[in-house]
Amino acid sequence: MLDKLRQEFLESTTQILIVDNTNRVLDTDDSLFSVKKNSDITEFHPFFHVISSLFDDDRKEQKFYCVQMEVQGKTCFFDIRSQINSEEQQIVLFIEDLTDHYKTVHQIKQVRNESIINFNVTQELNHELNVQRGFKNKFLANVSHEIRTPLNSILGFLSVLENTSLDREQLDLIGIIKDSSKNLVSILEDLLDISKIEAGRLEIKNKRFNFKKFTESLIKTYELQTQEKRLEFITEVGANIPKFLIGDQLRINQILVNLLENALKYTHQGTIRLRISTPSRNMRRIPVTFEIIDTGIGIPKEHLSTIFESFTQLEKRGLFGGSGLGLSIVKQLTQLMDSDLEVESIENEGSTFKFTISMGVSHDQKEEKNTLQTLRKTDKRSSGGLNKKKKHRILLGEDIEVNQLLMMRLFADEGSYSLDIAKNGEQVVLFLEKYDYDLVLMDLTMPVMDGYDAAMRIRGHTNKKIKKLPIIALTARTSEEERDAAKEVGMNAYLTKPINADLLFKTIDRLLHRYKNRKTTEIKQ
Amino acid sequence: MSVSKKVVLLGHFGVGKSSLLRRFVENTFSENYTVTIGVHIMKKEVQLEKENITLVIWDVEGTDDFTKYRPSYLMGASSFIYVFDASRPITYGDIKYNLEHLKEKFPHVPVHIIGNKVDLVDSKVILEELKAQNIQHSYLSSAKTGENVELLFENVAAQLLENA
Numbered sequence: 184m185l186d187k188l189r190q191e192f193l194e195s196t197t198q199i200l201i202v203d204n205t206n207r208v209l210d211t212d213d214s215l216f217s218v219k220k221n222s223d224i225t226e227f228h229p230f231f232h233v234i235s236s237l238f239d240d241d242r243k244e245q246k247f248y249c250v251q252m253e254v255q256g257k258t259c260f261f262d263i264r265s266q267i268n269s270e271e272q273q274i275v276l277f278i279e280d281l282t283d284h285y286k287t288v289h290q291i292k293q294v295r296n297e298s299i300i301n302f303n304v305t306q307e308l309n310h311e312l313n314v315q316r317g318f319k320n321k322f323l324a325n326v327s328h329e330i331r332t333p334l335n336s337i338l339g340f341l342s343v344l345e346n347t348s349l350d351r352e353q354l355d356l357i358g359i360i361k362d363s364s365k366n367l368v369s370i371l372e373d374l375l376d377i378s379k380i381e382a383g384r385l386e387i388k389n390k391r392f393n394f395k396k397f398t399e400s401l402i403k404t405y406e407l408q409t410q411e412k413r414l415e416f417i418t419e420v421g422a423n424i425p426k427f428l429i430g431d432q433l434r435i436n437q438i439l440v441n442l443l444e445n446a447l448k449y450t451h452q453g454t455i456r457l458r459i460s461t462p463s464r465n466m467r468r469i470p471v472t473f474e475i476i477d478t479g480i481g482i483p484k485e486h487l488s489t490i491f492e493s494f495t496q497l498e499k500r501g502l503f504g505g506s507g508l509g510l511s512i513v514k515q516l517t518q519l520m521d522s523d524l525e526v527e528s529i530e531n532e533g534s535t536f537k538f539t540i541s542m543g544v545s546h547d548q549k550e551e552k553n554t555l556q557t558l559r560k561t562d563k564r565s566s567g568g569l570n571k572k573k574k575h576r577i578l579l580g581e582d583i584e585v586n587q588l589l590m591m592r593l594f595a596d597e598g599s600y601s602l603d604i605a606k607n608g609e610q611v612v613l614f615l616e617k618y619d620y621d622l623v624l625m626d627l628t629m630p631v632m633d634g635y636d637a638a639m640r641i642r643g644h645t646n647k648k649i650k651k652l653p654i655i656a657l658t659a660r661t662s663e664e665e666r667d668a669a670k671e672v673g674m675n676a677y678l679t680k681p682i683n684a685d686l687l688f689k690t691i692d693r694l695l696h697r698y699k700n701r702k703t704t705e706i707k708q
Numbered sequence: 709m710s711v712s713k714k715v716v717l718l719g720h721f722g723v724g725k726s727s728l729l730r731r732f733v734e735n736t737f738s739e740n741y742t743v744t745i746g747v748h749i750m751k752k753e754v755q756l757e758k759e760n761i762t763l764v765i766w767d768v769e770g771t772d773d774f775t776k777y778r779p780s781y782l783m784g785a786s787s788f789i790y791v792f793d794a795s796r797p798i799t800y801g802d803i804k805y806n807l808e809h810l811k812e813k814f815p816h817v818p819v820h821i822i823g824n825k826v827d828l829v830d831s832k833v834i835l836e837e838l839k840a841q842n843i844q845h846s847y848l849s850s851a852k853t854g855e856n857v858e859l860l861f862e863n864v865a866a867q868l869l870e871n872a
Contacts, residue, residue, distance in 0.1 A: 228749070233783075248780075285746065299722075303796050307795070
């Protein structure tokens with residue numbers, strides 16, 4: 184019985200075929216397909232061309248899995264085992280039909296391969312997008328640098344010009360140019376922020392800060408501006424908000440300034456309300472809700488969903504110059520702080536922008552000592568604490584002539600310093616070796632030797648005095664990477680162009696003071 | 709009767725090995741991807757100036773790891789055609805490794821390297837990319853448009869006759 188069943192099973196699934204070394208069919212049981220005896224088996228299917236190579240192979244047996252063949256119009260999958268009889272120059276082929284099994288395998292592999300290929304294609308598209316995005320960000324960074332450099336001289340010389348004898352009309356005109364230039368600077372900053380956010384390079388830096396002072400200063404600024412526009416500015420800051428909080432002061436300020444500027448721009452009568460509140464009395468972390476409510480022109484319903492779109496869409500709508508760019512940044516900044524910006528608006532009635540940030544509560548709620556301000560007051564440029572008779576010698580490394588002229592002009596108004604100029608980093612090092620200086624101002628992008636290399640040379644110098652000189656980086660480059668790189672090569676401060684004269688001299692004073700103290704300590708030792 | 713030679717198409721899955729074969733043998737093309745499992749074999753006689761040659765072409769299931777190929781599929785091969793997808797870098801990123809394996813196991817079998825689906829990419833860009841990766845390809849082809857398909861198999865055949 185078993186023999187009969189085995190026989191039947193084998194007959195329906197396996198064919199035995201005997202061929203010689205010239206591919207001639209010697210015998211066949213025709214279980215799966217029929218071939219004529221003495222015919223050339225390669226005529227039945229090209230697979231059988233393999234027979235000649237089987238005779239050349241050392242192995243007596245070979246197995247070919249999953250060989251696809253068309254048999255009577257149907258696709259079949261066979262496992263084929265070969266057995267060589269070298270003496271007779273014959274080969275026996277056991278052809279097993281596993282079509283059903285392999286069809287299942289085929290289905291599984293079809294789905295698997297398709298999903299892998301789709302994944303690869305998506306990955307490739309993402310890669311291309313990232314390359315394009317990288318190019319765009321690099322382009323933005325370079326363009327902004329190129330624009331910042333001439334803007335630096337425009338703003339700098341405007342400040343110089345402002346202090347010459349001018350009539351009222353001329354001063355007004357300077358004011359307009361200054362405002363426009365500042366507007367351009369803020370657009371550049373927005374562009375850089377957008378590119379940083381898109382590249383995932385904008386980090387939220389949470390630090391302890393005086394929240395009370397921060398809101399007071401913000402309110403003061405906008406009280407003046409709303410008064411000028413004859414608007415009422417109502418502020419409600421929750422009394423239960425701790426004085427010192429932990430958060431990213433810079434970015435919270437950026438969000439609020441953007442929203443308040445928008446409110447100011449689009450409100451022509453009525454009120455602007457700034458509400459800051461928290462429902463929590465938690466001692467560790469509190470949700471702080473910021474609301475800016477205006478009675479302005481409002482936003483049409485159909486635009487509510489698009490006002491936060493990134494600048495490519497805004498550009499299409501022609502809002503590029505109108506600083507619609509700011510809202511996109513604000514939205515993304517709130518998202519980076521694990522929050523979201525909500526907007527409610529009724530056309531011709533007003534808008535409410537609202538977001539809630541979770542902020543840490545500082546354990547230390549005591550006022551910090553403001554050493555900087557004290558220093559500035561006592562030190563001033565009359566150099567109370569510094570040497571009164573001797574001017575401080577500052578060396579500037581700067582290759583662009585117009586920037587050199589601007590710095591010369593800024594320093595000309597300051598009696599406490601003398602300024603020398605080197606055209607590149609190499610010259611900076613040479614001058615330091617030749618003359619005595621108290622501080623170096625270093626442009627980062629210079630020919631021959633750039634600011635980074637020059638700073639490294641200074642920090643590695645064998646002369647101890649040169650080695651320890653304070654260095655301030657002056658650059659139009661604003662990225663975190665550049666800032667970190669400057670820090671890494673030992674620069675003590677980093678100022679971005681357009682140069683703010685007040686900040687420049689404050690920084691110089693601070694570093695000179697620190698340097699002087701260090702020198703005194705060293706002498707005492 | 710012409711001499712017949714075994715040629716094996718190798719490469720990752722989905723690079724278009726079966727499409728190249730169908731374009732060459734049947735002059736057809738389908739946009740739909742149908743996975744090949746095991747091996748699918750077709751033959752075609754190529755007419756050359758001096759002599760005709762029958763190419764018995766084994767279209768082997770694609771894999772990214774050539775060490776996984778069943779030895780029985782590759783035994784007796786006279787020529788290998790290594791196909792990659794010019795639009796998917798992952799299919800040519802490991803060429804050197806796979807070629808080394810082939811060279812070690814089949815030192816005397818020539819390998820032709822083909823970048824298929826060139827209709828999907830900018831050929832200048834892909835040529836630069838291949839140059840940067842030091843990949844010595846034989847052709848950029850397209851089974852869809854037929855670009856370089858005939859030429860590829862004719863050259864494989866000519867080389868086989870030369871070496872015979």
